[in-house]
Amino acid sequence: MSGHAQVALELDDIQRGVLSPRPTPYAASYLVFRIDDRAHGRELMRRASAVATSAAGSPSPLGETWVSVAVTYHGLKALGVPHESLGTFAWEFRQGMAARAKALGDVGESRSENWEAPLGTADVHVVFAAVAPDAEKLEAAIDRARTAYHRLPGITAIWRQDCRALPTETEHFGYRDGVSHPAVEGSGIAGSNQLEKPLKAGEFVLGYPDELGGVQTPRPEVLGRNGGYAVFRKLHQRVAAFRRYLKDNATSREDEELLAAKIMGRWRSGAPLALSPQHDDPALGADPHRRNTFLYSRDDPAGFTTPGGCHIRRANPRDAVVAGEVRLHRMIRRGAVYGPPLADSVMEDDGVDRGLMFSFIGAHLGRQFEFVQSEWLNDGVFFGSGNTKDPIAGAHEGHTDFIIPRRPVRRRLPPLPRFVVTRGGEYCFLPGLSALRWLGDLQD
Ligand code: HEM
Numbered sequence: 001m002s003g004h005a006q007v008a009l010e011l012d013d014i015q016r017g018v019l020s021p022r023p024t025p026y027a028a029s030y031l032v033f034r035i036d037d038r039a040h041g042r043e044l045m046r047r048a049s050a051v052a053t054s055a056a057g058s059p060s061p062l063g064e065t066w067v068s069v070a071v072t073y074h075g076l077k078a079l080g081v082p083h084e085s086l087g088t089f090a091w092e093f094r095q096g097m098a099a100r101a102k103a104l105g106d107v108g109e110s111r112s113e114n115w116e117a118p119l120g121t122a123d124v125h126v127v128f129a130a131v132a133p134d135a136e137k138l139e140a141a142i143d144r145a146r147t148a149y150h151r152l153p154g155i156t157a158i159w160r161q162d163c164r165a166l167p168t169e170t171e172h173f174g175y176r177d178g179v180s181h182p183a184v185e186g187s188g189i190a191g192s193n194q195l196e197k198p199l200k201a202g203e204f205v206l207g208y209p210d211e212l213g214g215v216q217t218p219r220p221e222v223l224g225r226n227g228g229y230a231v232f233r234k235l236h237q238r239v240a241a242f243r244r245y246l247k248d249n250a251t252s253r254e255d256e257e258l259l260a261a262k263i264m265g266r267w268r269s270g271a272p273l274a275l276s277p278q279h280d281d282p283a284l285g286a287d288p289h290r291r292n293t294f295l296y297s298r299d300d301p302a303g304f305t306t307p308g309g310c311h312i313r314r315a316n317p318r319d320a321v322v323a324g325e326v327r328l329h330r331m332i333r334r335g336a337v338y339g340p341p342l343a344d345s346v347m348e349d350d351g352v353d354r355g356l357m358f359s360f361i362g363a364h365l366g367r368q369f370e371f372v373q374s375e376w377l378n379d380g381v382f383f384g385s386g387n388t389k390d391p392i393a394g395a396h397e398g399h400t401d402f403i404i405p406r407r408p409v410r411r412r413l414p415p416l417p418r419f420v421v422t423r424g425g426e427y428c429f430l431p432g433l434s435a436l437r438w439l440g441d442l443q444d
Contacts, residue, residue, distance in 0.1 A: 017430065237419065240346060
């Protein structure tokens with residue numbers, strides 16, 4: 001097959017959660033299960049193939065509502081997937097997230113010994129994620145999902161995380177989220193940046209050619225094809241500390257907002273600095289057709305408008321000159337907020353757990369998610385800024401400053417504390433629907 005041919009994706013076999021951006025607003029739940037009895041695990045997979053929503057066809061009567069079913073490496077083992085097959089999965093997946101701590105910056109407070117039980121243990125086997133536009137439709141989706149594990153005593157529900165969009169449609173630090181996502185060839189879903197060429201389907205769905213012309217498929221093909229890897233991470237956010245950092249380092253209320261924008265690369269409304277350098281522009285921030293259509297290299301190579309070290313330029317340098325090939329490190333993200341908001345202007349921590357259930361979907365755990373996390377968020381060498389880290393999600397230990405390029409002299413903010421702490425997570429495989437049936441039909 002030519003590397004340039006448009007590939008027809010088997011949308012009726014791919015789980016909807018792989019390709020569809022989540023609705024806005026949204027409600028979501030993550031349910032984690034342990035398989036204690038192999039036969040029940042296989043029955044769970046059989047039933048799950050009827051519950052998981054495919055990427056094809058008309059939207060369900062529940063609107064943008066779907067259930068995704070994912071299996072961890074320990075889950076595949078618990079189901080009795082043959083050894084020869086297990087060895088064909090990505091080695092990061094086989095190791096599991098807790099073992100990847102060094103690459104991910106899960107050190108100090110974020111280390112897996114501090115994670116919420118049972119995350120990071122061999123008990124995490126199957127993850128259901130239900131997403132809907134509101135709490136009522138979510139309940140209906142969870143009721144449907146329940147039919148998959150109902151009356152299976154060999155399946156134990158061991159963890160649950162509910163997520164609810166905030167009324168402000170922002171994440172807890174106050175920025176609009178869910179803005180930027182790549183276009184995937186053959187998916188029928190438009191990307192958010194008209195200046196970015198759609199990416200080859202094989203960057204996100206296993207079994208199709210990727211940007212390098214290779215095809216990654218765990219074996220046997222019926223198991224690997226139309227699947228994807230999914231990463232979920234529970235990221236606790238220190239909202240009061242973030243607010244204090246901005247306030248302590250700003251000269252005025254307006255300056256506080258400017259610092260917030262320089263740290264993110266976008267104003268809180270979602271309007272990018274690249275298109276609105278001096279002040280926020282809420283109409284731009286609310287406009288899905290304009291707010292992500294920009295590049296960096298022509299107008300802002302040195303980061304005078306959008307600093308090279310801000311969150312969105314690190315996480316996706318677009319066409320900026322950096323070490324490496326940006327198109328090999330693109331990610332599909334699905335963030336969902338958990339926990340109640342911290343009331344406006346409160347500057348002291350109230351002890352409540354709030355944050356983001358971060359999730360990544362792609363075909364390449366190593367060169368996509370882990371690369372972005374370790375090389376772009378937790379290092380600065382790629383754009384010539386030494387060992388600096390991402391100001392929002394970096395694994396800070398209070399050593400690195402945040403630099404805002406400015407004429408005649410750059411502005412240097414004092415060392416950043418850690419604003420985000422990992423509370424747990426796992427690497428999963430999102431099988432295609434026929435792969436779920438194959439898992440259900442396994443025999444010893
Ligand atoms: C609690 C932690 C985090 C918060 C609060 C956060 C917040 C945000 C916000 C507000 C945006 C801009 C709006 C959007 O495009 O959706 C964004 C963009 C993005 N974030 Fe994060 N993020 C977090 C962690 C991460 C992590 C851990 C990664 C990667 C490993 C990441 C990767 C990205 C990417 C790829 C973009 C899109 C950049 C672009 O295309 O311009 N984020 N994030």
